[in-house]
Amino acid sequence: MESRYNPADIEQKWQQVWNQHGLNRTSEDSSKEKFYALSMFPYPSGDLHMGHVRNYTIVDVIARLKRMQGYRVLNPMGWDAFGLPAENAAIERNIHPAKWTDQNIAQMRDQFNQLGISFDWDREIATCSPDYYRWTQWIFLEFFKAGLAYQKDATVNWDPIDQTVLANEQVDADGKSWRSGAIVERKQLRQWFLKITDYAEQLLTDLDQLTGWPDRVKLMQANWIGKSVGAYLEFPIMGMDEKVGVFTTRPDTVYGVTYVVLAPEHPLTQRVTVSDRRAAIDAFVQEVSTQTELERTAEDKPKRGIPTGGKAINPFTGEEIPIWIADYVLYEYGTGAVMGVPAHDVRDFVFAQQNELAIVPVIIPEGGDVATPLTAAYTEPGVLINSAEFDGMPSPNAKQAIIQKAEQAGWGNARIQYRLRDWLISRQRYWGAPIPIVHCPNCGAVADADLPVKLPEDVEFSGRGASPLAKLDAWVNVPCPTCGAPAKRETDTMDTFMDSSWYFLRYPDAKNDHAAFDRTKINDWMPVDQYVGGIEHAILHLLYSRFFTKVLRDRGLLKVDEPFQRLLTQGMVQGKTYKNPRTGKYVIATQIADLTTPIDPETGDKLEVVYEKMSKSKYNGVAPGDVIKKYGADTARMFILFKAPPEKDLEWEDADVEGQFRFLNRIWRLVTEFAPGSGIRVQGSLSKPEKELRRSIHIAIKEVTEDLQGDYQFNTAVSEMMKLSNALSDAAIKESPVYAEGIQTLLRLLAPFAPHIAEELWHLLGHTDSIHTQAFPMLDPAALVADEITIVIQVMGKTRGTIQVPAQADKATIEQSARESDAARRHIDGKEIKKVIVVPGKLVNFVIS
RNA sequence: GGGGGCAUGGCGGAAUGGUAGACGCAACGGACUUAAAAUCCGUUGACUGCAAGGUCGUGAGGGUUCAAGUCCCUCUGCCCCCA
Incomplete structure (x- = not known):
């Protein structure tokens, strides 16, 4: 029976046999308990990388284990196949996105099979296939019917040379277009949003149900949702029948408000500006409009602002306060305006000092004193001063009392605010699911129920001008589904996160051509028992999927509250890099003469050996195909599983x-x-x-x-x-x-x-x-059960040796044997034993004087 | 700045408060071989000792405990998220 282990001989053979026998097909035997194992589906870039191998190997072990443990296991795979790279390939290499994507899928499917992953390929899906995106569109319309999809103006990146909208990924770090190199402008466009904010509270509280999720992912989601409890307060504008509404978490500091700040884009900005400030304000608004949100709010940047000349009244004090605009106040966030309390907010303090605005302390530490002049903002809770009838009240009580007064006087009310904003799903691109809406001059935005709204195939990709869809008159011009009047199709497509927010609902019933999924099947298989993927999806993908699940539940389409029972976020696969610490450049390993003491062949510098995420630019990638060829898939799998715990980063090491x-x-x-x-x-x-x-x-x-x-x-x-x-x-x-x-x-x-x-x-x-x-x-x-067990002998907590005792020995016997042992006697002879601790099956500890 | 996490041999990493370093990699010694590869056997935290053994040791400092890598406090360094 002697032979050599030759993986090449056996791996393909068994893969074929398993295929022929349908070993990986999902069992429908309802007497077995279900187990839904899910890997985050990949973007079909054409090449399987080690990160994929790790992800899918982990899930495959789980799936195979659960099958052997008697579960019926669903272990499906699909393709997150819409998105920018396919469109870029079309622009650069003149190949149609669909063709490019199909080729890549075929190639990657092949690579998966070489790894021996037990996917049920009968349930394969691709989000770019009309059989799939027709249901993405259908789900969009469910949101639309529920009033959860709406349009409003929002900012996009605009390339002034190519006259086209750019995705964030197409804008480089310097704010320039990837194609034309032009400085990208910001432009307002009417776009579609999903009202995820309606579900903010549920998305937050239901995190508690997710006991099988890593705490840090839940924490990241909670921070992202960002609930804050406080008050909405209104400041009447002098000489106008208008008010500035602000949200604050510190209503207890309202007597310290010495100014209010509007976002430059706030509609009130133009109206409160006095005539001799007009030119300065317009210039400032113009300047701010070119800045990104990050530039505007970065903490290390100075906060810039200018007065409008307008005045508001603090209704609590009756005093006049100036109205300013500043770059750090964002119109999209909250009410687009904030109240300035320099004495008790770090940012306001700096801003007030810079701009010589009044600083009025209204909170002092309990039992403390007012430091005058204030040298820094006092941001802790404390006791109120300078606050009329609230003087002497502790902050928490004052918050309530002041909100109550505001409500009685009609100046505001208690409010809970979330950091989470509605989800912008419009993309001015071709390779995505068209938004199934027709814009009619009579009826407005009308749902196009004749699904799928197919992507036209005969399209020109230039990367210039409007989205390729907008240029196809024959496709754009349609009669209104409601009144029949000439109308126009929506030419935006959906964010690819839409496709991936429900794909796990398609697998249980992947071939259904009259519904997105069958209710019985979905309720049978959901929730996913184990989800595995990268930490980079900790926030958006997982939050959106949870949101979809809740909306579909509320539409009566499924029963679960949460889609993913357990979540495992696997670490990166890192490759060995040789880096020149002086130049910051990476050196290819094959160019290094002696890898044990690596020297830069060009400069002669000593090279640093570090592990970093595999990438072409770092010359540290290892191709899965090469490893399989050399050692076989089983070795690759074993290495990846053994080298590090799944959630930690893994350092690829050939010796291992x-x-x-x-x-x-x-x-x-x-x-x-x-x-x-x-x-x-x-x-x-x-x-x-x-x-x-x-x-x-x-x-x-x-x-x-x-x-x-x-x-x-x-x-x-x-x-x-x-x-x-x-x-x-x-x-x-x-x-x-x-x-x-x-x-x-x-x-x-x-x-x-x-x-x-x-x-x-x-x-x-x-x-x-x-x-x-x-x-x-x-x-x-x-x-x-062992006949004899080892007992550790300790003296004063220090291990001194071990003894063997019969497994069933009682405490007294153990102690007796321990006392007589050489190890103990060396240290206890002639000393007084104050105490003996006997832990049966474990140890005996002598405490001596 | 706020929040969270991590820190263990030459390396990756193990350790329900109970023998720290399992398992593997690397290294060293040996066997087999004409030789090498492969394989097999052994050593491998530091210091000390002929040996039995002893002392120290889980980023630093303190604490709780019969007993701390593990629990608590302070600090340092690195990583992640948010700003």
């Missing part, structure tokens, strides 16, 4: 890949050298070495099973298999049925991790059915 290849070779030899024994039923009494080996076997089962429960510690699971493999090689009882049990157990433990070699060896042992249809090894607790 070799290590895993060696391990699989050891298993290969172990099994091929083993003559199948007399069966694995263990009967009668076992010899001592048999008992010990059997104990090792069942410890491995226990540890691997525990490592794969909940937290998925693949790295330690692999090391437990290594221990078992070591124990089997060391065993002197190769003829024993216990040894046979060990070999078979090892293979079944290994099957989810290295599916090909496990299958091959399983068949070499004479089995005719697939190892992947076997039950995962079950723990026999009786096998774990």
